[in-house]
Amino acid sequence: MNKRIGIIIAVEAEAHAILASNKFEFEKHMSIWKSKQYPVDIILSGVGKVLASWALMTLEASGSYSWYCSLGTSGSLGTEAIGSLYFCTEFAEWDMDIRPLGFKRGITAYENQNNPLYATMHDTLANKIQTISGVKKKALVLSGDSFIADNSLSNELKKDFAHDLPILVDMESAALAKICSLRLHKPYCAFRWITDNANKDASNNWQENVQRASEDFKTLLEHIVHATGKGLIDL
Numbered sequence: 001m002n003k004r005i006g007i008i009i010a011v012e013a014e015a016h017a018i019l020a021s022n023k024f025e026f027e028k029h030m031s032i033w034k035s036k037q038y039p040v041d042i043i044l045s046g047v048g049k050v051l052a053s054w055a056l057m058t059l060e061a062s063g064s065y066s067w068y069c070s071l072g073t074s075g076s077l078g079t080e081a082i083g084s085l086y087f088c089t090e091f092a093e094w095d096m097d098i099r100p101l102g103f104k105r106g107i108t109a110y111e112n113q114n115n116p117l118y119a120t121m122h123d124t125l126a127n128k129i130q131t132i133s134g135v136k137k138k139a140l141v142l143s144g145d146s147f148i149a150d151n152s153l154s155n156e157l158k159k160d161f162a163h164d165l166p167i168l169v170d171m172e173s174a175a176l177a178k179i180c181s182l183r184l185h186k187p188y189c190a191f192r193w194i195t196d197n198a199n200k201d202a203s204n205n206w207q208e209n210v211q212r213a214s215e216d217f218k219t220l221l222e223h224i225v226h227a228t229g230k231g232l233i234d235l
Contacts, residue, residue, distance in 0.1 A: 004041065004064065005039060005066070005067060005068070006060070006067075007042045007221070008055050009072060010045050014071065014210060016211070017215045018221055019033060019042070023037065023222065024040070031043055031055075032058070032059065038225035038226070039228055040224075041065075043059055045172065047172070048172065049172060056175075056179055066186070066187075067121075067125075067187040068176065069224075070173055070188075070189075070190045070191075071221070072170060072192060073193050073195045075168065075194070075195065076167070077154045077157060077168070077197075078158075078166050081194065082195060082209060083209065084194045085216060086135065086138060087129070087133060087137065087138050087190075087191060089190075090118065090119055090141070091117065091141045091177035092143075093144065094144045094157050094160070094174075095143075095145060095146065106142075106160070116161070119181075120188040121187040121188065129224065132224060133223055141192060142169050143174030145171060191217070193212075195208075
C-alpha cells in the first residue's frame with residue numbers, strides 16, 4: 001500500500017520552516033509541494049472550512065494517500081500553555097448549529113450522526129503516530145468559520161461540548177475530519193500548536209507565536225515522515 005501522507009496547512013506562516021527546509025527537498029507541482037526525500041505532500045489551504053475542504057479534495061484527486069494530517073495553530077478554551085502542542089483525533093463543528101430543528105449543536109442533519117464528535121483514527125494507529133511524534137498531550141478540536149476572541153462564546157462552547165480532554169478551537173480541522181470520516185473513510189489526525197486562549201488578546205498572540213509554531217511543525221514532521229519511510233507506521 002502507498003504510504004504517502006497528505007498534509008494540509010492553512011497559511012504559509014505556519015508552513016514556512018517546513019517548506020524552507022532542504023531536508024525534505026520539496027518541489028511544487030501546481031498547488032502541491034511534493035517531497036522527493038520523504039513520502040509526504042503538502043498543500044496550503046487558506047483559512048476556513050471551505051478552503052480546507054478544497055485542499056483535502058485536491059490532494060485526494062492528485063494521488064494515492066493512505067492517511068491525512070493537518071498542522072496548524074489553535075486557540076485554547078482553557079488555560080493550556082501557549083507554545084504547547086497537542087495531538088488530536090476528535091473534532092466537532094461548533095458552528096454547525098441547527099438546534100431550532102431539534103438537533104444538538106455540532107450535529108449534521110441526516111448523516112446518521114448521533115454524536116457531534118468525529119473520531120477519525122483507530123487507537124492502534126493513533127497511538128503509533130502519537131508515540132513517534134513525541135507529542136504526549138491530546139485534545140478535542142472545535143472548528144468554525146469565526147476567530148474566537150470572546151470569553152462569553154468560549155464559555156458557551158465549553159458547556160456545549162464538555163469533554164475530559166482540553167478543548168481547542170481552529171477554523172479548519174473539523175471540516176477535514178468530517179470529509180475523511182463520512183466520505184473518504186481514511187484516517188485523519190491534527191497537530192495543533194497553542195497560540196492564544198481565545199480571548200481579547202488572541203489576535204496579537206497569534207502574530208507573535210506563529211513563527212515558533214512553524215519551527216516546531218518542521219521537527220514534528222521530520223519525526224513522522226522518517227518513521228513512515230521506515231515502515232514503522234502501518235495502517
